[in-house]
Amino acid sequence: MSATPREHTRTYHLGKLATELEQRGLTALLRAHPPALRISHPDTHMLAETVDCVPLSEGWFYRWSWGEIVGLTDDPALAADRIVRVLAARQ
Template identity: 65%
Template sequence: MTATPPREHTRTYFLGKLAEVLEIRGLDVALRSNPPSLKATDPGATMLSETVDCVVTPDGWFYRWSWGEIVESADDPEAAADRILKVFALRSAGGPA
């Protein structure tokens, strides 16, 4: 049995915190383990989902969109959830993300 590297534990921890906030706010969330990521889906919108991962930079840990842009600091899952929900709202209204 191989041990999970500490960095992966940190990544999974932060993704779990974001998942909790998103679920409370009404999104469906699926955590993936390899590589660690989170898929958030708006159950009220057809085909509206996004994958977020968590990366470490010289400035700390950050949530990141699937296309590589930073969402928010992993220290603030509430702010990250706000941004994700804002993007979902814009997309469901037909506006740019």
């Protein structure tokens, strides 16, 4: 089964976010079907979150597992900063 263009777009955006998260000291593992990132702090693997990527009328957005929008895929650095803050608040 080959990936659809939409899955390729999701994977592309999630890859950009993964790079930003890893630069901030987090671990980001890409799940293939459906494309999503499993994000955790290397020292506290029990504390993890999943972020996916969805197209909305205003563009592509990163989205938390509970459905809330993290941010636009046009700014993966800003989205990564928000994810870091949320995970830090849960420690």
